[in-house]
Amino acid sequence: MTKRSTKDRILDASEALFARDGSSGASLRAITQRAKVNLAAVHYHFGSKDYLLEAVLARRLLPLNAERIRSLEAYQQKAGRKKVRLENVIEAMVGPALRLSRDETKGGRIFMRLLGRLVLEPDARVQKLLTGQFETVLKKFEPALTAALPHLEPQDFFWRLHFLVGSMAHTMADSERIRLISGGICDPDDTEGTIQCLVTFLCGGLRAK
């Protein structure tokens, strides 16, 4: 067994503690202690606490969005000249994210909780990074979405996209509450079932009225 590098151990520990305690609540001392690494290693490898947070985000966000786009393009190719079904567009958008959020080997659940917290953090650099990522994805998805929802006014279109993001983010970030409030009826560990349920809900909402 070859043990993980210092950098990776710091990233893993940061992800976990940023998610649990928030970006200001998690201290570098707690992080380095968990990573079994010297305190100064953070500044040596990442420069500062802020840059460390950016690195934690980039490590997961870049592959995720690449996978979303890849998935959409696969559906587009399969559809050939016809337009992609709404269900498939939505699946390409929320499927990869939800699958990542449930993939423990990639720290998914933890990362998604962190992401959920950061959405409301007003730190300028973090916000720029997040909205930048979102716009990249949106630009790729917008044509397919409008094609699948031709009757929708622009105003309703963007609002419903906003609602979609809310449902998706909430489902990814908070996977245990649903088990609690449903009295165990719903199982968030059934990833594909959750995705299908979410896609159905979202398509119903997007097509409403």
Add this chain to the structure above:
Amino acid sequence: MTKRSTKDRILDASEALFARDGSSGASLRAITQRAKVNLAAVHYHFGSKDYLLEAVLARRLLPLNAERIRSLEAYQQKAGRKKVRLENVIEAMVGPALRLSRDETKGGRIFMRLLGRLVLEPDARVQKLLTGQFETVLKKFEPALTAALPHLEPQDFFWRLHFLVGSMAHTMADSERIRLISGGICDPDDTEGTIQCLVTFLCGGLRAK
């Protein structure tokens, strides 16, 4: 003009800074400075920083949930012996919350951002307070909801309720991003328009398939 009491000034300042910087990011010194109050006043009036946070929450949550239940009961009375329409049940659930979130005189926008942040905070006391509040509301709404959605399996029912909470929370907490990503097309200050748009989307999703 009669100026606000020390306690209220502390609550106002705490709400704003907890929302902006997080519960651990906001320092008591920043809070008391903003409130124009002595540092020790927090401990005198509230006991500790943690109890202060609880007080900030209780001040808004208790009236909000009372208003939700009041609104649902008004619809039930108007419906008489018939069951309440789904649109009205949802309006009673999300309407008061969204109206509060847009009511500047009650610090709504600020409070909702705080609420959005706290949902993912694992602090035990905060979590107990939040889920307790939610369960109180759910218990009142569940009969009306299942009556309006008779064909829905329990599993789908709870999942969709979960998605609903996500859309609602996201819309309440983050009122400026929608303006940004829509290029100004959507106006989050149009409270009633937003509510109607959200209700339509949610009912569409809840009734899907």
Add this chain to the structure above:
DNA sequence: ATTTAATTCAAACGTTTGTTTGAACATTCG
């Protein structure tokens, strides 16, 4: 093997943190 560079480490830096203290001030009540 010797030099050079990359990495780790313990220790300390100056701030800022939540909390406590005891005296000063204000208000209320007998």
Add this chain to the structure above:
DNA sequence: CGAATGTTCAAACAAACGTTTGAATTAAAT
């Protein structure tokens, strides 16, 4: 009035914070 209670205040507390430093150690290159 004076006693008593409620409230504010400046100052200090120890602890924890992010960051820096310079020497010790390891790895790579010559």
